[in-house]
Amino acid sequence: MIINLSPSSCSLSLARFINSKSHISRLTKTHFSKSFSSSSSSTFHSKNQFLHEKNRYPFGRRRDFRSWVIPGFDFGSNFESTQSVLEAVGVLTAIIVVHESGHFLAAYLQGIHVSKFAVGFGPILAKFNAKNVEYSLRAFPLGGFVGFPDNDPDSDIPPDDKNLLKNRPIFDRVIVISAGVIANIIFAYVIIFTQVLLVGLPVQESFPGVLVPDVRPFSAASRDGLLPGDVILGVNGIDFGKNGPSLVTEVVDVIKRSPKRNVLLKIGRGGGNVDVRVTPDENSDGTGRIGVQLSPNFKISKVQPKNILEAFSFSGREFWGLTYSVLDSLKQTFMNFSQTASKVSGPVAIIAVGAEVAKSNVDGLYQFAAVLNINLAVINLLPLPALDGGTLALILVEAARGGKKLPLEVEQGIMSSGIMFVIIVGLFLLVRDTLNLDFIRDLL
Template sequence: MKLSNPTFHAVHPPHISSKHIHLLHRSLISIARAVFYTSRVDIHLETGLILGHGLFLDLILGISRVLQSVLEAAAVLTAIIVVHESGHFLAAYLQGIHVSKFAVGFGPILAKFNSNNVEYSIRAFPLGGFVGFPDNDPQSDIPVDDENLLKNRPILDRVIVISAGVIANIIFAYTIIFVQVLSVGLPVQEAFPGVIVPDVRPFSAASRDGLLAGDVILEVNGSELPKPGFNAVSEIVDVVKKNPSKYVLLKVKRGQEDFELRVTPDENYDGTGKIGVQLSPNVKLSKVRPNNFMEVISYTGKEFWGLTFSVLDSLKQTVLNFSQTASKVSGPVAIIAVGAEVARSNVDGLYQFAAVLNLNLAVINLLPLPALDGGSLALILVEAARGGRKLPLEVEQGIMSSGITLVIFLGLFLIVRDTLNLDFIKDLL
């Protein structure tokens, strides 16, 4: 019943097509930028005064845009957690099963209120959430043999409660896509050679060596970039990260002119290279809108199943190549960073961002691991295989407690690591 940590690749433009979910699932946050946009600054040599042409206003507007996009992405993530836990809660409530807690987040309580013997709370660590049951609460005044305790219900009732969170996320994902199709239409894209540079950070390596916003990078170190551009973005990022303080030869298209440009990456605190640009696949976007309600249903179904199978494929690739992908697993900070990048590009992109997050959460929560819904279902299957005899309470509690502890420590590690990987944090180090 906890939020696992699906991983994502930071992409431009905001459309998240079914072909690119495996890239989203394995995050490379190095191109998820939180950039403050400022206007030109002149230095008056005689007086030493810095004359900022709209600098302060641009800085305030830039900060405002960044904060707005971060809040939008955080709101999406929080809504998905609430939907997941609401699935568990409603499945229990509608069956008359006792519920004692409904929490968003883990750890110390930041805010709470009580209603109908249920404690609703917001907690310190935004790693997921949980629904609590009074089954083994020593402070509960409910008799241990009460038939409305979750542990005393038949196996089918418990399976419904545990799987309801996943079902809620799947329904929510379908609903999001349905609303997208009905309101703004589905984005489609045509890929072109190269990678676009939407923005170059002032005083960065790219700015220093002559790369401009609007340039299209066609080749890196003599190697032509592949299509689609999402793979090309990853290729550029990998080359730059591996070559700190060593020049990278770029073939650039500017207007109608093609030329070569040497860019020498600066060195990050972790020893990797950076050049200070945003990168975007060179694609042309358009939207397909339905002509009638039957087309709404058809488009929604095709997009839903396309995204679902892509998420499943991305999970398979992650498992099969775990030694290469483990370091790219990302937590809530990285997820919000990617969502903020999508929101800054085009708020419509939040539809598919939210749909993919829901499907990721649903799929990963079904894995038979402690602290996940799949782990609880696995224990019920063991009980069924034992003819209805449960494992000893101490064994079950030990398994689940170890899983929760692992999730919390892993989540804290990812929060710290992903925070240190944010660009503005790197600039301070």
């Protein structure tokens, strides 16, 4: 039920923008979107740890030295914030529509009866009917579903109709259930291909030290002289001898171990080096903090493909690199679930991340959308109740039993338990993530 959007293995690919090793910059999020109808193919989205790391010279940036990490919405500019939130919601809604359209088209093209196509969930805001299908827009745009009339008591279709989904051969049903995942995989590749054509292939060049993209006002770092754009080259007299995301962890660990004690930072600034002594403030848990955002120090440049074949080559390399990183990150999440369970968040956090990506870097929306598509595809293949993978698992059990279905009450019990779990966890995360937003915490 957890997807890691912060793969730890990064190569010259879109995965460079994602790193799970930064303690300061860690953010975890999970998004549920479901139909709670027993006769629907529903969508469950889960996203974990989407980290965007900015460099000294980001392409397409809107604001200097903005970290892509966000603990909550920034309402410093109402218009810009609203625009960014709408862009993030738009990306998420498009991904959901693509997923559900995959289910819908796979059924429609096979002549299978479909009764509903909904964008969002909850109360209906607008709807229309065409060819015996109800198309609706619902109040909460973070979900969607395709409904089938198989078990609808109000349907006038005979229960033995061969074009009901439940009466179709196993292979036909597998195509319908897996089509949402396939649609998201295709959409992710299309997004990456579009980025390669319009923006170019991101290429990373690493530099020594740890970048300080942002310094919070009135923090220990601000008080003691750290500036946005500074590069930390060493700590307590020890120069960094290597590059990489692990340097961020090293700096964070030193700061956390040194509340109210001087920490000597060697700073690269304006072509020269200066020493800055910072005295971390003490958190409620006894650890130190200085109020900065950190990221690995690198520069992103872009390489334009020379021809269409090279564009396909670039896109394929980016797509497979990102997919491998997502799968590896998911594996690491499950292997360390006791440490990561408390980090899971909900749709509010995803919108917050997407809004900050849109605000900081328009081009970053490409990575944001591609990552969410791949993660949605992966999570929906997990054999868990209320996911596409859970439905596929039941179909495979049926195939193993020689085409003999499980008793209806058993299937309904399995799916109902999964749906109830999704509802409970989803509501909990929705409330928790909302309360964790900066502007909400300020109000409280």
